Amino acid sequence: MLEKRNPPVGARPGTLAIPEGSPPPRIYLFDYSEETLVEGLVDDLDDLEPYTRTESTTWIDVQGMGDEAALWRIAEMFGIHPLAVEDAVNLPQRAKTELYDDYQLVIARSPLVEDGRLEVPQVCILIGRRTLLTFQDRYFGFFDPIRERIRDGIGPIRRGGPDYLAYAVLDVLVDRYYPVVEDLSERLDELEEVIVRDPQSEDLVGIHKVRRDVATLRRVGWPQREMVSEMARSPSPFVSEDVRVYLRDSFDHISQIMGRVDFCREVAVGLMDIYLSNLSHRQNEIMKVLTLMASIFIPLTFIAGIYGMNFEHMPELRFRGAYFAVLAVMVGLAVFMVGYFRRRGWLGRRRRRRPD
Amino acid sequence: MLEKRNPPVGARPGTLAIPEGSPPPRIYLFDYSEETLVEGLVDDLDDLEPYTRTESTTWIDVQGMGDEAALWRIAEMFGIHPLAVEDAVNLPQRAKTELYDDYQLVIARSPLVEDGRLEVPQVCILIGRRTLLTFQDRYFGFFDPIRERIRDGIGPIRRGGPDYLAYAVLDVLVDRYYPVVEDLSERLDELEEVIVRDPQSEDLVGIHKVRRDVATLRRVGWPQREMVSEMARSPSPFVSEDVRVYLRDSFDHISQIMGRVDFCREVAVGLMDIYLSNLSHRQNEIMKVLTLMASIFIPLTFIAGIYGMNFEHMPELRFRGAYFAVLAVMVGLAVFMVGYFRRRGWLGRRRRRRPD
Amino acid sequence: MLEKRNPPVGARPGTLAIPEGSPPPRIYLFDYSEETLVEGLVDDLDDLEPYTRTESTTWIDVQGMGDEAALWRIAEMFGIHPLAVEDAVNLPQRAKTELYDDYQLVIARSPLVEDGRLEVPQVCILIGRRTLLTFQDRYFGFFDPIRERIRDGIGPIRRGGPDYLAYAVLDVLVDRYYPVVEDLSERLDELEEVIVRDPQSEDLVGIHKVRRDVATLRRVGWPQREMVSEMARSPSPFVSEDVRVYLRDSFDHISQIMGRVDFCREVAVGLMDIYLSNLSHRQNEIMKVLTLMASIFIPLTFIAGIYGMNFEHMPELRFRGAYFAVLAVMVGLAVFMVGYFRRRGWLGRRRRRRPD
Amino acid sequence: MLEKRNPPVGARPGTLAIPEGSPPPRIYLFDYSEETLVEGLVDDLDDLEPYTRTESTTWIDVQGMGDEAALWRIAEMFGIHPLAVEDAVNLPQRAKTELYDDYQLVIARSPLVEDGRLEVPQVCILIGRRTLLTFQDRYFGFFDPIRERIRDGIGPIRRGGPDYLAYAVLDVLVDRYYPVVEDLSERLDELEEVIVRDPQSEDLVGIHKVRRDVATLRRVGWPQREMVSEMARSPSPFVSEDVRVYLRDSFDHISQIMGRVDFCREVAVGLMDIYLSNLSHRQNEIMKVLTLMASIFIPLTFIAGIYGMNFEHMPELRFRGAYFAVLAVMVGLAVFMVGYFRRRGWLGRRRRRRPD
């Protein structure tokens, strides 16, 4: 339910706990200014070297963390603090932002539905003065639309520095919550429809899954909201005032998302109540049928039992018409019982009782 | 349950996601000062041009967003920041207010009940120095009373600038919550009356609907309360101190509304508890009848069964009066059982047991 | 459940929504200094004129709001801001305090139990430099003890200005919560006693009523607490430092009251749980009786049924003593069943099972 | 459930509402410095006079408030503000602290279990420059250990002034919460043990009592925590910096206590859930037995009933061995039913079903 996280307790800070199954790093480079654009996969780390000194904006996207030496090599090349490297690699972390001498560290999470399971992988963003580094433990495809925008060269992205790019990345990560929350909302709509009409035990599991996903989104989303708020609010040498205006927009989005998540939570609790009430209601229906059958036929059977006794001196047995009289009494009793239950509203179409 | 919102993830900021089904913009203009008044539908955007320069107060109400080019045209004419345009068009947004160079952006929501469904459409207000722009994705009729007040020319509205007009708009949007909350409260009153007396499964659905509407109002209302508070509190170049006094009044209204919404929520939870208790209670009543019938007649039937056995040597069968003796025993047993159940309070009018 | 409030949406601020059924204003005047005292009903508004200029403390208590012209006349005479008049008349408002140029506006609420229904009418207080105005939509008798104290002339009230008088009024309004909360607490005590012993469905309604009253008190009480706190804390030109010491005392009272209200809420939720548990418990008792009767007699009846069959070749039927043997088997079976149920604790005085 | 508090609404501030049944004041005096020590009961208030002027630390403990004149006499002698006297006498108050010209007023509460009922009487402490006054409405024995420490003269108490003494008093009052909370925790442990194994309806009452005590402790404890925090934090002319270090310690204690109270609350709610589940579970067990008996024997009885019919033409009745064949069918049916129920897990030792 929770991601495992097993860095050895008591390890030296800066110890990297490479996530299990993380592929070796695949490094994708963008280097652009308003006029120029270089992009491509970097096979040899040495090829990165010139980009540590360019005036243009450099975006290095590290996908996979399966090679500790390579990670340290990159860190050294770009002057990244060991604690920041640790934060980038030792996942999952809570969303946060922290200032280091040469970089602002941003840990963000973005939801992903895989095989029907909600996961919220982490992306680490390091905003430098002319460089942006992003780290993900495998390639999630989060950044494809941004790459397109850089290639297109329309809009402010090519004019902006790494801070604008960081905003674009963060905005993508935040906006990816929308479809997940809408999916939750739709699942609740469907559950509501069937639960109100005819609840089944599988619906219970459905509600539970929604509640768990809501709890997951709350767990990762609230720190993210706080982090975006901090980035939009507090001055930083790495994020210009202009970009902070855009970050306020991201903050609105994440706030709205969290409002919707809380809404889903409230509705899910309500559905649970309805489910339980409906179960109770149905049990009442079953009980009524049982009580009806038992209350009508048990007394009748008793009467039949009486005249089934073998006493020698039972005067009625010899009366002509006694049999039919008894049958009549039985029918009368049954009619009375049915009438009684009908009056109590246990039989036939229920009508709301009038106020007394 | 939640409005869809599908701007493409990763889109350039400033990308407009025209709401589906939004009609092409219909622009209604007011230009007034204490002495002068011009109003009317604007067919050609060029006709708006002179109003960008007048000293009188100009109110441009854009209804419908089905034409991106026209929206950008208006934005350009009045010098609106692209992010503000995006906020105006990409709905629904959380209520918020933001300062731009030439405008203060206000996003507000106002409830609307359509076909028994609660919706909370968005209105975007841009407060400029001499201009007020409002954007709605179709015409909701929210502003009719304000138009009347402008036409009447009585009261402070014609003397005030765009900030006073913005207050008037916001006040209308906030006050529209009152009838919705009163409707909730009445539905709860009705539910309470029937649930206490005689709960039905349709009442459950009624409670659920109230709870969902309460959750919706909370989701959109709390950010709105925060927004109005911020407008009333923080200084802004676009809202004068005088108008902020009025905004404090709007803040009181929205606060009171949210207090009532929370009250409805509490009552709805209480009704749910009563509903469930009543269901339990009714089940007990059914069980009592069943138990009563079964407990009285099953033993009697058993006795009848004994004397229905066909053993050759059953001395009682031959005794004169045995039949009547057995009948007497049966009556006695029934009387005893009835007495027992009456003493336990399962039969007849229940009285509260005395403390032991 | 909630008071109606129907000022026309979109009305001009300062529009008075006279509460339905509000009688025409009845104005009661006090004008006093340490040595002098004038009091009486004011029939003609013109008689109020001289009191706008006296150096002594003037208290004008307006009871009833059924005459808009008179209200505006008073407002004009004493220089009251239209928004303040609106707040005084358009009830119910949340408790609040606001500074105007010549007055501090205070909206307070005070509970009142009428015909077993909890209502929380509003009193509006305007604290001027030498004048205190109070507005209520009908006469509630809240102020009788204060009038006595003014007449007696003992204590600081005659020496104090309008601010001390405002404190006295507020103190009375706050202290009136105490008996209401004590009544809630007693109702809970009574409910607790009967619910623990023998819950009835009318107790459920009792709990619900308590919960609704608690919700009402919370809804009106928390803003009142905030308002008193603000008056005791923030400096105001209309309330002297000395009187603020007294207001701290009122703040303690309202805080204590809200603590007790929350306590009642917690206890009421607990009682609901007990009620439900007891219902469940009682159902178990009913079920046990049913199961007992059915489990003992159904098998016996079956045995009797076997020997009631009419097969020609049933050897047992002819055995001497077979009848008595069968009776003995039946008794044995019944004894066994009773023993079994006693061992399971379903019969007789239950004892707690030992730990295994 | 709540202590009564009936000061006449609208009374003059400074009106004393002597608690009902409060004995006449019994005044116990300590006057000490590092070298000197005077202690004793004060019979005549005049004897107190000299102590208003001594340089040594004077502690006047007023036990009982049954004599208003005496209380006013003491107040006058030591220069106590009337509002402070009122706070000391009109109990119960929320814990609080307030600065007056010559004294710092502290209202504290300390729990007391009497006849199994949790009460939380109030102690009022007035910290003067050379004097400490404490007021309790009867003698609770709270202060005995402090008196011993003063008499012993070891430790800092004799060197400290009234502020240190006030800390000592407060510390005693706070520490008295510990055994109460531990008692709650033990009651919960016992309840847990029996409820998990075999819940009884008296356990429900036990949980309810714990919950009520928890609610009481929360109601009086949270304001006390706030008050101690304020004393430890905000500078005061009556409490030296050195003593504030000690008060931080008291703050830690009361914080820890409140954490434990909240913990008890959480556990109590959990026990309630278990109780209810267990009740449901037990009902299922009862239902299973009933269903089992009914399902096995009702069909068998029906078969017996068939062959008990008196039709003249029932060929089977004459077959030799028909009786035994029917018996065999009955046994077979019973075995089948038992097998069916065993397979459904309703009979015999339940095993967890394998996943499908």
Add this chain to the structure above:
Amino acid sequence: MLEKRNPPVGARPGTLAIPEGSPPPRIYLFDYSEETLVEGLVDDLDDLEPYTRTESTTWIDVQGMGDEAALWRIAEMFGIHPLAVEDAVNLPQRAKTELYDDYQLVIARSPLVEDGRLEVPQVCILIGRRTLLTFQDRYFGFFDPIRERIRDGIGPIRRGGPDYLAYAVLDVLVDRYYPVVEDLSERLDELEEVIVRDPQSEDLVGIHKVRRDVATLRRVGWPQREMVSEMARSPSPFVSEDVRVYLRDSFDHISQIMGRVDFCREVAVGLMDIYLSNLSHRQNEIMKVLTLMASIFIPLTFIAGIYGMNFEHMPELRFRGAYFAVLAVMVGLAVFMVGYFRRRGWLGRRRRRRPD
């Protein structure tokens, strides 16, 4: 459930309440600089003396508190404030940090699962200028990895002072929460799997245990989070700015842990709901079987009963084929009942009803 804590109420501050069963102190010393390293058990307290003056970093780990004199001796030797000693010994305390003249006191807790029971023992850390003292009431093995790191001499630990060492200790204590929370999460996963499929009453106990552990972790964890936050935020003469960067990291960890604990709590509540629903659901299943059996066979038995009556004049009895006709009627009735129940969905594989 809660640890006992019985320091005598009213004891002098500085009174040590040695935890019951605490062994006599076992003192383990480290004294290191970047080049030098001394370590070992200290048998004679006098051997500690020289280390009070060294320039190298000295770490004194006191394990066990069974000897009051020894503790005071150490306190005196290193100049520790009596209140700090009290905090170190009188356990358990809430996590906190406090500044004294010569030391910063840190109280931390770290979870420990012993015999399946969650305990959260306390460690007291005193950060001096060149010395670090740690106190635990017995040896928990928490510090073994740190000792290894000191011995290895790699990484910043040997270069850092007592503040870095304190961070290392705190980091170890915080990180030890991870496996505990992961264990909770796994227990919930297992419970979820079995409860959704087939809930047993032992699962209820399992949920309760998880909830209690969650409540325990919340009780000790939140103050710890606050404490770490305070250490990372507020300047202190004992903790350098560099180390505060590391403490921010610890703060992230404890925040993440608390987020996960809250997540577990939410899931546990959800499981409880599922458990209860499943119980209700199963009861419905049992009821259906009972109702089915009773409803089919009771009417049939009644019919058999009729023809078992011994009236002399029952014409049907003599009809040829009457027996078979009655049998046919019975079969028809049974088929009808089965059909009826199947249509209501009580029999056979349930399908979801179509919407009406």
